[in-house]
Amino acid sequence: MQTEVRTVCRACGHGGCGVYVAVEDGKPVKIKPDWDHPVSKGYTCKKAHGYLELQEHPDRLLYPMQRVGERGEGKWRRLSWDEALTTVADKLNEIKRESGAESVVFGHGTGRDFHRFVYRVANLYGSPNVLTPGHMCYLPRIAICKVMGMDIPLCDYDNKPKCVIAWGSNHLISNPDENKGINLAHTLRDGARLIVIDPRGSKLANKADLWLQLRPATDSALAMGMMHVIVKEDLYDHDFVEKYTTGFDKLKERLERFPPEVVERITWVPKEKIIAAARLYATTRPAALQWGVGIEQNINCVDADRALIYLVALTGNLDVPGGNVIFGLPPGLPRARFALFHELPEEQKQKLLGGDQYKLGASINRITPHVVWDAIESGDPYRVRAMVLFASNQLAARENADRVYEALKNVEFLVATDIFKTATTELADIVLPAATWLENDNIADYWKVHGYVFPRRKVVDAPGEAWPDHIILNELGKKLGFEDRFWDTYEESLDFILEPAGVTWDEFKDMPYLQTEPEFRKHEKYGFNSESGKLDFYLRQYEDWGYDPLPDFVEPPESPAREEAFVSRYPTVLITGHRIFNFFGSELRQSHYLRKGHPDPLIELHPELAQAKDIENGDWVWVETPRGRVKLRAKLSDGIDPRVASAEFGWWFPEKGAPDYGWRESNVNVLTMDGPPLDPGMGATNLKGLMCNIEKV
Numbered sequence: 156m157q158t159e160v161r162t163v164c165r166a167c168g169h170g171g172c173g174v175y176v177a178v179e180d181g182k183p184v185k186i187k188p189d190w191d192h193p194v195s196k197g198y199t200c201k202k203a204h205g206y207l208e209l210q211e212h213p214d215r216l217l218y219p220m221q222r223v224g225e226r227g228e229g230k231w232r233r234l235s236w237d238e239a240l241t242t243v244a245d246k247l248n249e250i251k252r253e254s255g256a257e258s259v260v261f262g263h264g265t266g267r268d269f270h271r272f273v274y275r276v277a278n279l280y281g282s283p284n285v286l287t288p289g290h291m292c293y294l295p296r297i298a299i300c301k302v303m304g305m306d307i308p309l310c311d312y313d314n315k316p317k318c319v320i321a322w323g324s325n326h327l328i329s330n331p332d333e334n335k336g337i338n339l340a341h342t343l344r345d346g347a348r349l350i351v352i353d354p355r356g357s358k359l360a361n362k363a364d365l366w367l368q369l370r371p372a373t374d375s376a377l378a379m380g381m382m383h384v385i386v387k388e389d390l391y392d393h394d395f396v397e398k399y400t401t402g403f404d405k406l407k408e409r410l411e412r413f414p415p416e417v418v419e420r421i422t423w424v425p426k427e428k429i430i431a432a433a434r435l436y437a438t439t440r441p442a443a444l445q446w447g448v449g450i451e452q453n454i455n456c457v458d459a460d461r462a463l464i465y466l467v468a469l470t471g472n473l474d475v476p477g478g479n480v481i482f483g484l485p486p487g488l489p490r491a492r493f494a495l496f497h498e499l500p501e502e503q504k505q506k507l508l509g510g511d512q513y514k515l516g517a518s519i520n521r522i523t524p525h526v527v528w529d530a531i532e533s534g535d536p537y538r539v540r541a542m543v544l545f546a547s548n549q550l551a552a553r554e555n556a557d558r559v560y561e562a563l564k565n566v567e568f569l570v571a572t573d574i575f576k577t578a579t580t581e582l583a584d585i586v587l588p589a590a591t592w593l594e595n596d597n598i599a600d601y602w603k604v605h606g607y608v609f610p611r612r613k614v615v616d617a618p619g620e621a622w623p624d625h626i627i628l629n630e631l632g633k634k635l636g637f638e639d640r641f642w643d644t645y646e647e648s649l650d651f652i653l654e655p656a657g658v659t660w661d662e663f664k665d666m667p668y669l670q671t672e673p674e675f676r677k678h679e680k681y682g683f684n685s686e687s688g689k690l691d692f693y694l695r696q697y698e699d700w701g702y703d704p705l706p707d708f709v710e711p712p713e714s715p716a717r718e719e720a721f722v723s724r725y726p727t728v729l730i731t732g733h734r735i736f737n738f739f740g741s742e743l744r745q746s747h748y749l750r751k752g753h754p755d756p757l758i759e760l761h762p763e764l765a766q767a768k769d770i771e772n773g774d775w776v777w778v779e780t781p782r783g784r785v786k787l788r789a790k791l792s793d794g795i796d797p798r799v800a801s802a803e804f805g806w807w808f809p810e811k812g813a814p815d816y817g818w819r820e821s822n823v824n825v826l827t828m829d830g831p832p833l834d835p836g837m838g839a840t841n842l843k844g845l846m847c848n849i850e851k852v
């Protein structure tokens with residue numbers, strides 16, 4: 156007999172689509188879209204089906220394991236949960252006694268429901284250090300918005316934008332955290348104009364009224380160029396600027412550096428297109444700006460972020476229906492209730508790794524990876540002795556992978572929690588098996604979107620002894636000695652999360668969702684949460700930290716502007732990591748169904764570049780940067796500039812087996828850099844806009 160469970164697919168970790176999962180004999184057998192889900196509106200994708208296939212995959216981690224041989228040798232012994240968590244807690248407490256709690260770095264990957272508990276455990280234990288991919292994914296936007304006195308403004312597709320700019324965002328494929336491609340698709344179907352700002356062609360770029368094919372990592376210059384036009388042609392919102400901003404004159408002065416001719420030289424976008432895009436965006440209201448990580452993974456990250464916010468504000472699109480709206484937090488999720496950074500003694504807070512260097516990151520208690528690897532290698536400013544990772548295949552998804560490998564191999568004690576065996580779990584001392592989104596109840600937190608929370612209902616039991624991360628963390632917290640800050644039962648912990656919303660899990664699980672109703676033009680009522688009470692174009696806080704108070708553009712550390720010897724050795728601009736429809740991060744490569752549709756790692760090349768190198772469509776090619784070389788398959792495309800190539804990220808080969816899983820062969824993070832020069836405030840790394848050489852294998 157089949158039953159059906161209504162839940163939220165988290166194959167994308169965060170965001171997620173409403174689904175019904177059919178269950179037969181305790182197994183999930185079919186996924187159907189939920190047409191009443193207010194964000195996904197009947198959309199789902201292949202990745203959800205991938206999870207059905209992988210439910211009983213032989214590479215699933217089923218039991219807690221302890222390494223018995225050398226690191227990476229692949230010899231393990233099974234532990235009970237009690238034994239595993241006691242071993243971890245005893246080791247962490249020993250390290251704390253000997254070296255201080257800061258010597259343990261906790262870590263997680265892309266946004267997931269249980270993260271709130273990672274911070275809770277880390278901070279109660281006494282460590283300020285939680286390593287995430289946030290330094291180059293979303294957190295720069297969130298952090299700089301906070302400096303400006305607001306939360307992050309997001310596209311309000313529900314109120315019919317008449318124009319959309321997709322800026323470094325391949326929304327129809329990536330369906331990122333804050334919204335779903337379906338809502339952009341509906342907006343376009345209803346006749347909205349579209350500007351795409353992306354070095355690569357895509358289905359979305361094909362639909363655009365204007366496609367600005369810029370040179371990677373030059374977004375801040377382009378945004379400044381568009382503002383230059385908008386100000387010069389008097390297309391900006393005078394009322395907003397006069398009433399709600401400060402520093403406009405200083406911004407205007409800075410914009411003088413960015414006339415269209417100059418911006419054309421920097422960005423490779425013809426000045427006519429820059430002017431046309433500025434005019435279209437500024438004169439079609441309301442207009443929404445959809446931003447993706449395309450803008451954030453380079454040295455100009457925060458400058459691009461703030462320049463885009465200024466574009467939104469100047470054109471009168473901030474917090475208006477159909478523009479970029481600052482949605483309220485969902486009911487019941489003030490994060491401070493979980494992350495207990497504020498409870499850390501001042502002295503511990505000060506030990507945040509890289510805190511004196513990347514001050515914007517430090518302002519939201521986040522760190523960039525190289526400071527952790529530095530501390531493992533050199534003991535500076537103190538030795539990091541242990542890492543406790545949750546849901547993060549660091550070898551695949553962290554920049555400069557060879558360095559990550561060395562650090563993980565050399566750290567004294569490594570704990571990895573995952574659903575599957577990976578090359579990263581193979582390096583661990585203790586591996587903890589996690590349950591998938593199908594296998595546990597939780598609160599699907601769309602905190603970046605529209606203030607929604609959805610009940611994510613458990614569909615089936617986890618195989619073996621896999622536990623939800625939420626429980627693993629709850630029990631680890633108790634073993635570490637914080638019994639009074641964790642819960643006896645799973646349900647009680649969910650009740651605690653929901654408490655401010657005034658419902659229990661038992662009540663919530665039968666509700667469709669809870670939402671904080673959006674409120675528009677809040678600045679008119681409350682101003683901005685900055686010292687001036689206004690939106691500052693000139694950021695004094697940034698100046699005080701020793702950074703440029705106004706947005707600017709600097710050449711990436713590896714770029715066509717480098718010296719002749721470098722550029723002739725590495726002549727092609729390299730993007731690493733445009734999103735793939737069939738996979739999420741480094742996940743799902745185990746699925747036959749998904750691999751059939753996308754078997755190999757690809758790099759997009761223009762036919763002209765390919766011809767010069769005697770490369771044909773489908774050939775394997777070496778891609779090399781000063782860090783190393785990896786192998787991908789050429790996909791020829793007219794949609795990319797002959798001077799640029801764009802490679803997929805997250806590739807490894809589960810089918811090649813333990814302990815190595817072919818993690819290095821086609822891993823573009825072997826090519827990327829983790830060290831300075833990085834974005835000065837946030838430590839965002841250069842994953843886009845590097846230089847490489849490409850040769851046929």
Ligand SMILES: Nc1nc2c(c(=O)[nH]1)N[C@H]1C(S)=C(S)[C@@H](COP(=O)(O)OP(=O)(O)OC[C@H]3O[C@@H](n4cnc5c(=O)[nH]c(N)nc54)[C@H](O)[C@@H]3O)O[C@H]1N2
Nearest residue numbers: 264265288292546547548552572573574589731732740741
């Ligand atoms: N070169 C390059 N590098 C990039 C990017 C890029 O564009 N280019 N993108 C960056 C971005 S934006 C991000 S967010 C990061 C992503 O960084 P990560 O999230 O660290 O990426 P993954 O390698 O996909 O690791 C996720 C792991 O979590 C496991 N997993 C999935 N669900 C669960 C769960 O519920 N519990 C547990 N315990 N494990 C689970 C998966 O099996 C997988 O091994 O990568 C970054 N790295």
Ligand SMILES: Nc1nc2c(c(=O)[nH]1)N[C@H]1C(S)=C(S)[C@@H](COP(=O)(O)OP(=O)(O)OC[C@H]3O[C@@H](n4cnc5c(=O)[nH]c(N)nc54)[C@H](O)[C@@H]3O)O[C@H]1N2
Nearest residue numbers: 323324325329355371372447448449733734735738739740
């Ligand atoms: N299917 C699938 N969906 C995903 C993910 C996945 O791995 N697979 N990952 C999730 C995660 S963690 C994130 S953060 C989001 C990211 O979602 P998106 O932000 O959409 O991410 P990308 O596809 O990496 O980059 C978007 C676009 O930026 C372009 N781009 C590259 N370099 C530049 C540049 O310098 N400037 C500009 N303007 N554009 C540039 C790329 O060509 C690409 O088309 O997606 C999430 N959704």
Ligand SMILES: [Mo]
Nearest residue numbers: 265288292448
């Ligand atoms: Mo991300």
